[in-house]
Structures are given as structure tokens and as C-alpha cells.
Amino acid sequence: MRKWLVLTGLILFAAAPLHAQQRLNIDIPGLGDRAAETTDVTLDGSMLRLAAKFLNDSDDRQAREIIKGLQGIYVRSYEFDKEGEYDRGIVDHLRSQLGPSWKRIVQVKSRSRENTEIYLDMRGDTPNGLLVISAEPKELTIVNLVGYIDVDKLSSIEGNFGIPRITEKGRVKEKDKDKEKDKQKEKAKDKEKDKEKDHE
Amino acid sequence: MPLEKDLELVLRRERPPAGFAARVMQRVGEEERSRRRLPSTGHSSWWRAVAAMLLLTIAGGGWLAHYEIERRQGERARAQVLLALHITGAKIHAAREQIRDLGSR
Numbered sequence: 001m002r003k004w005l006v007l008t009g010l011i012l013f014a015a016a017p018l019h020a021q022q023r024l025n026i027d028i029p030g031l032g033d034r035a036a037e038t039t040d041v042t043l044d045g046s047m048l049r050l051a052a053k054f055l056n057d058s059d060d061r062q063a064r065e066i067i068k069g070l071q072g073i074y075v076r077s078y079e080f081d082k083e084g085e086y087d088r089g090i091v092d093h094l095r096s097q098l099g100p101s102w103k104r105i106v107q108v109k110s111r112s113r114e115n116t117e118i119y120l121d122m123r124g125d126t127p128n129g130l131l132v133i134s135a136e137p138k139e140l141t142i143v144n145l146v147g148y149i150d151v152d153k154l155s156s157i158e159g160n161f162g163i164p165r166i167t168e169k170g171r172v173k174e175k176d177k178d179k180e181k182d183k184q185k186e187k188a189k190d191k192e193k194d195k196e197k198d199h200e
Numbered sequence: 201m202p203l204e205k206d207l208e209l210v211l212r213r214e215r216p217p218a219g220f221a222a223r224v225m226q227r228v229g230e231e232e233r234s235r236r237r238l239p240s241t242g243h244s245s246w247w248r249a250v251a252a253m254l255l256l257t258i259a260g261g262g263w264l265a266h267y268e269i270e271r272r273q274g275e276r277a278r279a280q281v282l283l284a285l286h287i288t289g290a291k292i293h294a295a296r297e298q299i300r301d302l303g304s305r
Contacts, residue, residue, distance in 0.1 A: 041284045043277060050270070051277035060278070063285055073284045108298045116295040134291045143288045154292070 024097050024131060026076050026142040028090055034080065041075035045147075048073065062153065069148030076142045083137040091117070091133055094142065102131070114139075120149065127151060 032038045043051065048067050055064040067073070080086060098119060106118035114136040121129030127149040134141040 039283070039287070041280045041287075043280055043284065047273075047277045048281070050274045051281045054274040054278040055281065060282075063281055066285060067281060073281065075284045075287055077287060106295050106299075108295050108302075110298060113298060114294060116291060116298070118292065118295060130288075132288060132291050134294070141287060141291055143284070143291065145288070154288070 023072055023074065023146050024094070024129075024144045026074055026094065026144050028076070028078075031078050031086060031090075031140070034085055035078035036081045037079040039075060039077035041073060043073040045071045062156070066150060066153050069150065070145055071147035072145070074144040074146070076140075078140045080138045085138070086140055088135060090140065091115075091135055094131070094133055098131070102129070120151075130154075 032040075048070055052064055052067060055061075055067075078086065095117075099121075101123060102119045102121050104117060104119050106116065108114075108116045114134050116135075117131075117133045119131040120127040121131075128147065130143070130145040130149050132141070132143040
């Protein structure tokens, strides 16, 4: 009997992290006091379910779809009057919370514009969390979504909620994409051939 | 015959004890007075109706207040969801713009 209890306890203990929805600690003490403007959004599962009842307009349909699988939405955004008013090491502190299941899918660095990092918490093939860190000279924004992330729906967020779409000028057409892929394949083949020749 | 004698003995008239009639009349008077003191059924049902109406009004008012609080909380939550999605989308969009710009160089 005791063996069964111990075994059950071990199984539950081991399985607990698999079920735990990870909310990251994105609160930075003292930063709000230095910021000229602070945006704080904290919505746990119950508030999201309540909000979903009120997302009834046709315009809100996409929002309702996105939040369907979410357990929480947490946003902290700080705007400052001057550059250098916050420690960029904060980003390192946020990154240190990320376990092995978190995968960085985007990292964009710029001296003049924002540094953006986007992470997904992958449980198998299913994204179960999203972290966006956007560090500009005068603005720091952290977004943590907890729960099932529908990446397709999140990607189609452009054109809604006041967000412009990527223009046609900037968008690579499907045909050109295929051409580029073929070009890259040919380049890779050429490289391999060159390596073989070098070995010979 | 002994049966007849027994019957005569049992059924003979007996005088009541002294003060019996007075005690009976006193009790009758008391019962009448106590009956007058008790409210009639018509009055009690009226009070019950009033009490029920009051309870319904309080319950209804409480429900309306709860509904109003929930509605305000829901509207606030809705606004926060839309704000959060706007911020998230804006940052993802900005990252895509930067990637696009880098790719076009």
C-alpha cells in the first residue's frame, strides 16, 4: 500500500510541471515611479472569461478567438522622458526566468530602434506561453501571455486593434519566396560541391 | 336482581362539588378573553405579504447591484484585453517591420 502511495506521489510530482501554466514575474519594482507613463494589464483566467462575455461585437470576434485558450495576460509598459532611465539589465533578469521549454523565435537588435525578443514556451508542439520584450531607448514593454497561443491568430492581429498591416511593398510574394528558396538550395549545393573539391 | 341494583348505584344523580359552577363559568370567561386577544388570520397574512415584498425588494436590489458591478468589471476587462492585444500586436508588428527592413537591404 505504501509503495503505491509513494509511486502515485512521485508520478504526480513529476507531472506537475507539465501542467503548470507559467506566469513569469514581469513586475519591476521602482520602475513605475521613474516612468512618465505606465501601462499595467493583469488579467487572470477568471477575468479573461469575464471579458470574453463582453467581447460581443463583430470587431471583438478575433480577440475572443485569441483569448479562448489563454490563462492570463500580463502587460507592463513603461515610457520615460529621457533615454537611459532604465537599466537594460532588466531584460537579462527576465530572460533568466525562462526554462528550457522557452524558445526564442525572434530577436531583433537595433541601436536606434527597439530591441525586440519574442519567446514561446513550447510543450511538445504546442505553444503554451508567449513573452515579448521590447526595449526602446525611452520605452520598455513586456508582454506575457499564459496558456495556449494560437500563433496563426496572433499573427493575423495586424489590421485589427489599430495595428497596421505590413504593406504590399514590404511583403514578399509567394512566387518570389519560392524563387528565393530555390536560389538558396542551389547556393547550398554549390558550397557542398566546393567542399568536396577542396577535400579531393 | 344485582344488575339492576348496580345500575341504580352507578346512574344515581350526584350533586357537583361546591364552587363547581363558578369555576366552570370562570374558565369560559377566560377562554373568551384569550380568544379576543389573538389577532385574526386576516391581519397575519397581510404582514406576511409585506415581509415577503420587502425581502423580494432587497433581494432584487442586491441582484441588480451585483449585475451592475459585474457589467462594469466585464467592460473594464474587455477594454484591458483589447489594450493588451493592441500592445502585443504592435510589438510583433514592429519586429516584423524591422526584419523586413533588414531583409530589404
